[in-house]
Amino acid sequence: MATLHFYNTLTRQREQFVPINPEKVTLYTCGPTVYDYAHIGNLRAYTFADTLKRALAFMGYKVFHVMNTTDVGQLDSDADLGEDKIMIGVRRAAERGEKVTVWDIAHLYTEKFIEDRDSMNILPPDKLAPATEHVPQMIELIKKLEAKGFAYRTSKAVYFDVTKFPTYTKLSGQKLENLLEGVREEVVVDSEKRNPMDFRLWQLDQPNHAMLWDSPWGKGFPGWHVECSAMAMTYLGNHIDIHTGGVDHIPVHHTNEIAQSEAATGEKFVNYWLHNEFIRVDNVKMSKSKNNFYSMKDIVEKGFSPLDLRYLYLEAHYRFPQNFTWEALEGARSARKNLVEQMSMFLTLHEGKVPEDVSKNEYREKFATYLADDLNIPGALSVVWEVVKSSELSVGTKVALLAAFDTVLGLKLSEAPTLYSSFSAEEIEEILKIVNDRESAKKEKDWTLADELRNRLTEKKVRVIDTKEGTVVVPA
Numbered sequence: 001m002a003t004l005h006f007y008n009t010l011t012r013q014r015e016q017f018v019p020i021n022p023e024k025v026t027l028y029t030c031g032p033t034v035y036d037y038a039h040i041g042n043l044r045a046y047t048f049a050d051t052l053k054r055a056l057a058f059m060g061y062k063v064f065h066v067m068n069t070t071d072v073g074q075l076d077s078d079a080d081l082g083e084d085k086i087m088i089g090v091r092r093a094a095e096r097g098e099k100v101t102v103w104d105i106a107h108l109y110t111e112k113f114i115e116d117r118d119s120m121n122i123l124p125p126d127k128l129a130p131a132t133e134h135v136p137q138m139i140e141l142i143k144k145l146e147a148k149g150f151a152y153r154t155s156k157a158v159y160f161d162v163t164k165f166p167t168y169t170k171l172s173g174q175k176l177e178n179l180l181e182g183v184r185e186e187v188v189v190d191s192e193k194r195n196p197m198d199f200r201l202w203q204l205d206q207p208n209h210a211m212l213w214d215s216p217w218g219k220g221f222p223g224w225h226v227e228c229s230a231m232a233m234t235y236l237g238n239h240i241d242i243h244t245g246g247v248d249h250i251p252v253h254h255t256n257e258i259a260q261s262e263a264a265t266g267e268k269f270v271n272y273w274l275h276n277e278f279i280r281v282d283n284v285k286m287s288k289s290k291n292n293f294y295s296m297k298d299i300v301e302k303g304f305s306p307l308d309l310r311y312l313y314l315e316a317h318y319r320f321p322q323n324f325t326w327e328a329l330e331g332a333r334s335a336r337k338n339l340v341e342q343m344s345m346f347l348t349l350h351e352g353k354v355p356e357d358v359s360k361n362e363y364r365e366k367f368a369t370y371l372a373d374d375l376n377i378p379g380a381l382s383v384v385w386e387v388v389k390s391s392e393l394s395v396g397t398k399v400a401l402l403a404a405f406d407t408v409l410g411l412k413l414s415e416a417p418t419l420y421s422s423f424s425a426e427e428i429e430e431i432l433k434i435v436n437d438r439e440s441a442k443k444e445k446d447w448t449l450a451d452e453l454r455n456r457l458t459e460k461k462v463r464v465i466d467t468k469e470g471t472v473v474v475p476a
């Protein structure tokens, strides 16, 4: 089996993956702030973490995956400014004339997140951890930081002093001096703060906040960054294999997670930091002014399946920005439909037969080699189409390979509807033979024969579709 390599943001290098404990790979993913629907950028991040987890399983690892839901404490800005996002959810509901509490908002959008996740066949984490259920662990962490001299209290908040942690910017590769100079005067909202980059561990100056907890520093609520550190270490230990998230988390959120965790424990927090790139919409950045934060609701309302969006995500490497357009989603939909229909045909042919062992198959090896190469899913997807089109592989081998590949792709291929139930196995065999003959004719540029074979397929009551992945036939 190919050796697994990842691009590690921390070292800016492609590295061989060596788990701390091969029996249990520990994986943490930053989850949603549950005050609104997840948008397609968020959904890409979750799909990426899902394919990563599935690929690790395909490569033989057992994975323990933790994801948080932020249901308190994330302010509207990375600079410790603005409104708590959950409160924004309450305010927006009030503007729509709905009377809801912070808890209603958190509950509602956690449910919506789970619905979106399940609809895209993203596997649930082993532990989905809501921040509000882990406040004692966060308080313990802050106490440790205070005892070790990394944290200090002002009248407004408890802060982490970034100058006490010498490698504070190691993840982003930025220079702290530049960051400190770059912070504009008006961003500093607390004059007692020692350094502009110091970040909030515990908020004290919002007595009217709807979620408050007692703490050694006074009634308040935790900062956003501290929650991920506390929950990751609660369930995965002080030293974790892989942490994922969007690239937007590199300079602040993940930088702060490392600082807090490593300052508290004196141990390395995470070995491999994997970050996915942004989604752009019609080649521009998603923004409030452009109103292009599409959610799953928008996708489904336009008649697409959540799995069409999943297929679209599989078409791009996670470390490259991906451009979302409705045309691209249409392309993904037709490719997925073709794939499902081919699988349906193979399943009909193979019905009732014993599953084949493909563990040593060369296509499986090729598929794994792409996965091992920093999770090259588009490459792996090309192997899927090679298998579909192959004229050498038996139907039994195709079914077994595609089912194995689908444990990573998550396209529910084995649940393909039996579109071919009205065809006998002999008829399908015959159709497949004509398709293969036609492919060869096309390769030899014998267009007369190719046309003749197309007509024969039409007579068999199937429609021929020439796609960029090759010829597929569907029942007419």
Ligand SMILES: [Zn+2]
Binding pocket: 029, 030, 031, 228, 253
């Ligand atoms: Zn996080």
